[in-house]
Amino acid sequence: MIKVKDLTKRYARTIAVDQISFEVEKGQIVGFLGPNGAGKTTTMRMLTCFLPPTSGSATVAGFDVLEQPLEVKKRIGYLPETPPLYPEMETADYLTFVGRIKGLSGSELNKRVDFVCERCAVADVKKRILGKLSKGYRQRVGLAQAIIHNPDVLILDEPTAGLDPKQINETRDLIKSLAGDHTIVLSTHILPEVEQTCQQVIIINRGKLVATDSVQNLQSRAGGAESVLVEVAGRNGNLDWSVVQKRLEQLRGVSRVHYKTSHANRNIFEVESQKGFVRGDLARAVVEAGWDLNELRPAAMSLEEIFLQLTGSEASVGPREVVAKGAD
Amino acid sequence: MRNVWIICRKELGSYFVSPIAYLLLTMFAVIFGFFFWNALGYFVLMGMESQMRGQMFPMNLNEEVIRPLLSNVSVVGLFFIPMITMRLFAEEKRTGTIELLATSPIRDLEIILGKWCAAMILYACLLLFTALNFAFLFRYGNPDWKPLAIGYLGLLLQAGGLLAIGTFISTLTKNQIIAGAATFGVCLLLWVLEWVSGYETATWARVLSYMSVITHFESFAKGVLDVKDAIFYLTVIFVGLFFTSRSMESLRWRS
Numbered sequence: 001m002i003k004v005k006d007l008t009k010r011y012a013r014t015i016a017v018d019q020i021s022f023e024v025e026k027g028q029i030v031g032f033l034g035p036n037g038a039g040k041t042t043t044m045r046m047l048t049c050f051l052p053p054t055s056g057s058a059t060v061a062g063f064d065v066l067e068q069p070l071e072v073k074k075r076i077g078y079l080p081e082t083p084p085l086y087p088e089m090e091t092a093d094y095l096t097f098v099g100r101i102k103g104l105s106g107s108e109l110n111k112r113v114d115f116v117c118e119r120c121a122v123a124d125v126k127k128r129i130l131g132k133l134s135k136g137y138r139q140r141v142g143l144a145q146a147i148i149h150n151p152d153v154l155i156l157d158e159p160t161a162g163l164d165p166k167q168i169n170e171t172r173d174l175i176k177s178l179a180g181d182h183t184i185v186l187s188t189h190i191l192p193e194v195e196q197t198c199q200q201v202i203i204i205n206r207g208k209l210v211a212t213d214s215v216q217n218l219q220s221r222a223g224g225a226e227s228v229l230v231e232v233a234g235r236n237g238n239l240d241w242s243v244v245q246k247r248l249e250q251l252r253g254v255s256r257v258h259y260k261t262s263h264a265n266r267n268i269f270e271v272e273s274q275k276g277f278v279r280g281d282l283a284r285a286v287v288e289a290g291w292d293l294n295e296l297r298p299a300a301m302s303l304e305e306i307f308l309q310l311t312g313s314e315a316s317v318g319p320r321e322v323v324a325k326g327a328d
Numbered sequence: 329m330r331n332v333w334i335i336c337r338k339e340l341g342s343y344f345v346s347p348i349a350y351l352l353l354t355m356f357a358v359i360f361g362f363f364f365w366n367a368l369g370y371f372v373l374m375g376m377e378s379q380m381r382g383q384m385f386p387m388n389l390n391e392e393v394i395r396p397l398l399s400n401v402s403v404v405g406l407f408f409i410p411m412i413t414m415r416l417f418a419e420e421k422r423t424g425t426i427e428l429l430a431t432s433p434i435r436d437l438e439i440i441l442g443k444w445c446a447a448m449i450l451y452a453c454l455l456l457f458t459a460l461n462f463a464f465l466f467r468y469g470n471p472d473w474k475p476l477a478i479g480y481l482g483l484l485l486q487a488g489g490l491l492a493i494g495t496f497i498s499t500l501t502k503n504q505i506i507a508g509a510a511t512f513g514v515c516l517l518l519w520v521l522e523w524v525s526g527y528e529t530a531t532w533a534r535v536l537s538y539m540s541v542i543t544h545f546e547s548f549a550k551g552v553l554d555v556k557d558a559i560f561y562l563t564v565i566f567v568g569l570f571f572t573s574r575s576m577e578s579l580r581w582r583s
Contacts (some may be wrong), residue, residue, distance in 0.1 A: 070433045074433045078427070078431045080428075089345075097338050101335070
């Protein structure tokens with residue numbers, strides 16, 4: 001459905017996107033993953049014919065973005081990072097307007113407006129002014145305008161950015177439910193989002209393609225090592241952390257124990273292990289030594305580490321608790 | 329053509345949903361009403377004086393009232409045009425909705441024409457208020473309607489050119505205030521360029537005064553349709569819209 005070959009975007013001094021190539025099959029959800037400023041938005045803008053590429057080519061549904069932009073635009077629904085809403089318009093009027101400029105008219109247009117309102121759960125705010133809607137509704141109206149002309153391809157730029165957790169889940173479910181009819185490319189810098197919604201992942205960093213792979217493969221490539229956060233407390237409140245560290249290091253499979261003291265009297269250790277599941281052994285060891293096990297949880301792999309591993313740089317950076325670095 | 333109308337309707341919607349249109353209409357109506365009242369008062373005074381002196385030659389409404397008033401409208405229009413055009417593209421760029429338009433299957437030219445037409449229609453609405461005043465002349469007097477019609481044609485052509493320039497300037501910035509101020513500056517300059525003809529007759533002065541939008545309005549105000557002047561205004565409209573489309577294209581290459 002989408003074919004990108006050696007796509008490059010060069011600005012006066014910087015290269016925003018550097019010779020990336022990938023293909024997306026029909027009906028797939030593809031996650032476009034990368035830190036802020038990696039070139040995700042620029043790539044998407046080139047796919048939607050908003051920006052012309054400096055060199056290379058991109059075709060959507062068989063049409064080239066430079067040669068036949070009108071044909072491409074007819075087949076693409078696009079949700080930019082901030083939903084392109086006219087604050088003074090009512091929701092229904094806005095969707096009607098977007099439907100018109102996308103080429104719909106008459107009873108078909110009315111039907112589509114009603115349909116997308118139902119689909120994106122914005123039917124109850126049809127008569128409200130867009131400028132007064134909450135962030136979650138604005139995002140959903142943005143999605144509604146993207147699918148109003150039933151496009152083959154949906155391009156969504158950080159569709160869950162700035163939403164609260166409940167809205168994030170709702171939006172992800174909505175996107176997943178759209179997958180049957182549309183090919184979807186969505187960008188994000190949040191790894192679990194890709195794991196939950198996408199079948200294929202394209203990772204870029206500093207304008208360069210780092211990896212394109214299926215989600216499972218990516219996880220297994222990045223996986224192998226596991227790291228666990230353990231919080232241990234002494235019975236009477238006193239605990240010598242170096243003793244605990246030594247004890248944990250003796251466990252089979254554990255490669256490194258890192259003591260990261262955090263706030264007030266909490267002793268938290270990061271335990272890295274080679275392949276295999278050590279959480280059971282860890283728990284037993286702590287309890288048998290007479291300490292309290294307050295918390296035991298796997299530390300999520302951060303996007304940064306996956307980058308480091310995929311790019312072959314040193315993988316010795318400790319796992320982070322926060323997955324979405326710089327999620328704003 | 330269909331797409332032009334869709335964009336135009338949307339722009340008119342945002343003019344008339346927000347207070348902009350009503351503010352402009354009210355201000356214009358008050359200012360023009362004041363001009364009209366003054367012109368009429370002066371006309372009546374002159375009429376009484378000439379009667380007292382026993383002069384019986386008829387006074388001409390077209391010459392004494394309509395012509396100066398049309399010139400006034402053309403100057404006052406210069407002040408209103410920036411307020412009409414400043415938001416056209418600047419606001420779309422600021423809110424990001426330009427991305428919606430640019431990724432929809434419509435041509436840049438259709439977007440530009442739609443917006444310019446909406447600006448023209450709003451300006452024509454302003455002129456409607458002047459027509460309301462002139463209607464009194466027709467009710468109580470007997471002016472000739474043909475010079476008046478040509479005067480209106482001139483006003484529309486002149487505004488068309490300036491609105492096209494304003495539309496172009498609006499594509500250059502995200503900031504409405506900057507777009508408005510720059511458009512106002514250009515409008516003012518195109519007005520005062522004519523002043524050099526007052527003291528200088530060299531070629532450069534003739535060229536400068538030729539470029540003034542006011543120079544070309546004089547014949548229209550008189551009620552004379554001069555093709556040369558009409559062509560001047562049409563050229564300004566064309567050049568303004570052409571630059572707008574170039575600017576929109578470069579927006580994509582630069583942004």
